[in-house]
Amino acid sequence: MSAESPVAVRRPQRADARRNFDALLAAARDAFAEHGTDASLEDIARRAGVGIGTLYRNFPTRQDLFETVYLGEIEQLCQTAEDVAGLPPWDALESWLRRFVSYAATKRAIYEALNRDSAMFRSCREEIYRVGEPLMTHAQSAGAVRPDVTFDDTVRMLSGLTSAGFRDDAQRDRVLQIALDGLRPR
Amino acid sequence: MSAESPVAVRRPQRADARRNFDALLAAARDAFAEHGTDASLEDIARRAGVGIGTLYRNFPTRQDLFETVYLGEIEQLCQTAEDVAGLPPWDALESWLRRFVSYAATKRAIYEALNRDSAMFRSCREEIYRVGEPLMTHAQSAGAVRPDVTFDDTVRMLSGLTSAGFRDDAQRDRVLQIALDGLRPR
DNA sequence: ACATTAGCGGAGGGGTGCCTCCGCTTCTAC
DNA sequence: GTAGAAGCGGAGGCACCCCTCCGCTAATGT
Numbered sequence: 001m002s003a004e005s006p007v008a009v010r011r012p013q014r015a016d017a018r019r020n021f022d023a024l025l026a027a028a029r030d031a032f033a034e035h036g037t038d039a040s041l042e043d044i045a046r047r048a049g050v051g052i053g054t055l056y057r058n059f060p061t062r063q064d065l066f067e068t069v070y071l072g073e074i075e076q077l078c079q080t081a082e083d084v085a086g087l088p089p090w091d092a093l094e095s096w097l098r099r100f101v102s103y104a105a106t107k108r109a110i111y112e113a114l115n116r117d118s119a120m121f122r123s124c125r126e127e128i129y130r131v132g133e134p135l136m137t138h139a140q141s142a143g144a145v146r147p148d149v150t151f152d153d154t155v156r157m158l159s160g161l162t163s164a165g166f167r168d169d170a171q172r173d174r175v176l177q178i179a180l181d182g183l184r185p186r
Numbered sequence: 187m188s189a190e191s192p193v194a195v196r197r198p199q200r201a202d203a204r205r206n207f208d209a210l211l212a213a214a215r216d217a218f219a220e221h222g223t224d225a226s227l228e229d230i231a232r233r234a235g236v237g238i239g240t241l242y243r244n245f246p247t248r249q250d251l252f253e254t255v256y257l258g259e260i261e262q263l264c265q266t267a268e269d270v271a272g273l274p275p276w277d278a279l280e281s282w283l284r285r286f287v288s289y290a291a292t293k294r295a296i297y298e299a300l301n302r303d304s305a306m307f308r309s310c311r312e313e314i315y316r317v318g319e320p321l322m323t324h325a326q327s328a329g330a331v332r333p334d335v336t337f338d339d340t341v342r343m344l345s346g347l348t349s350a351g352f353r354d355d356a357q358r359d360r361v362l363q364i365a366l367d368g369l370r371p372r
Numbered sequence: 373a374c375a376t377t378a379g380c381g382g383a384g385g386g387g388t389g390c391c392t393c394c395g396c397t398t399c400t401a402c
Numbered sequence: 403g404t405a406g407a408a409g410c411g412g413a414g415g416c417a418c419c420c421c422t423c424c425g426c427t428a429a430t431g432t
Contacts, residue, residue, distance in 0.1 A: 012379085013378085013428080014427075016378095016379075016429065017380090017429095020379085020380085041419080041420070042420080045420090050381075052382070052420090052421080053380065053383055054379075055382065055395060056420095056422080057379075061422095094213065102238070107194070152353070152357070153361050153364065156351070156353075157347065157361045157364060158348045160350025160361075161343065161346045161350075162346070163346060163350065164345055164347075167338070167343055171338070171339060171342070174335065174336075174339050175339050175346075178267075178339065178343060178365065178415085179343065179368050181367075182363075182364035182366070182369075183368075198408090198409085198410090200398095200399060200400080201400095202398075202408095202409075203399090203408075203409060207401065226388085226389060227389075228389060228390080236410080238390090238391080239392085239394095239409090239410065241408060242390095242391065243410085363417070375430100376427105376432105377425105377430090379426105379428085379429085380429085381424105381425105382423105382425095383424100384426095385413100385420105385421095385422090386420085387418105387419085387420080388418090388420100389417085390415105390416085390419105390423080392413105394411105394412105395411105396408085396409105396410080396411090396429090397408105397409085397410070397411100398405100398407105398409080399407090399422090402405095
């Protein structure tokens with residue numbers, strides 16, 4: 001992902017405006033995580049403590065707001081692919097996948113976005129695959145992952161999983177473990 | 187599940203009314219499968235080719251409509267637990283779980299409903315567990331399923347999975363297979 | 373301190389969904 | 403064939419959300 005995103009949204013210059021911009025982004029992250037891409041924009045503005053007009057000035061369309069939140073998380077995710085570079089093949093893949101399922105807005109969004117078509121989604125998907133797929137094929141050549149599974153399968157499986165509701169974190173971990181174990185050769 | 191549901195919704199007597207009732211139920215099943223519990227009631231009435239008033243006469247609340255659809259599918263699901271009774275432990279469990287993920291309205295709904303609280307959801311959940319859990323523990327005593335996993339884990343995992351979007355049926359099957367393989371002992 | 377202007381926020385018009393109510397239609401029993 | 407009742411459906415009031423517009427507020431530079 002290049003330094004400049006495809007979205008024409010820029011952090012404003014004036015101090016108060018910057019505060020509002022950041023508050024909106026934080027509120028949007030929560031709202032999207034909670035309600036998916038259909039979250040109410042008026043609610044987001046309310047949560048951020050700003051008027052609806054301020055939201056629209058910073059993010060003229062719902063897409064702009066969503067993409068900005070989404071891009072931020074994807075960028076972090078891609079970053080962590082470097083952090084795991086030194087680990088053994090399976091550990092690297094597992095760590096990255098666990099990180100993958102831990103992003104709040106992303107988890108709900110990715111699975112809504114996986115099929116939807118837009119320049120940004122496509123470029124984000126490519127980026128995720130660019131950093132994630134090598135981890136997978138590497139683990140496969142090392143015999144740590146069964147050969148009949150694709151990276152795309154895994155991404156979809158995990159994004160489905162994380163959008164489900166769990167009793168508690170322990171259960172979430174247990175289920176994630178089951179799914180990850182399913183990736184390993186018998 | 188007893189013959190009489192907890193919901194006070196009865197199929198009407200008059201021929202035309204019965205036609206409408208059934209059309210509404212079918213339309214609702216589609217709509218709930220497609221949009222989740224938030225599906226538009228006016229849209230359901232439109233799809234069924236009846237006025238909104240007719241919908242409300244038959245199903246005074248959204249809950250009544252949803253529960254009627256949901257109950258129907260759960261009843262069928264419980265029924266199939268008997269069909270698999272003769273199979274070996276793992277095969278019985280696997281068949282039932284595959285059936286579980288194949289219900290249209292149910293799949294999207296269950297995962298929305300798993301946490302939500304209502305008399306009907308609770309009784310359906312109990313019913314699913316009553317017929318499904320024995321299949322699981324049976325498979326576990328036979329050594330066909332790892333011991334550190336609960337039936338609840340499995341249900342949540344699968345309902346999460348089925349609410350995800352897949353490229354095609356082949357992928358859906360592949361991912362389901364991975365998840366099921368994760369249930370087996372190493 | 374003040375002028376400039378970026379930035380603010382919410383009123384308001386349009387759209388959609390929820391649900392009620394009631395005059396009209398159609399079925400059914402006789 | 404007819405009367406009565408059961409059922410129909412959509413108009414309309416309310417609530418919420420989307421998005422635009424513009425008069426006001428306050429941050430900034432000098």
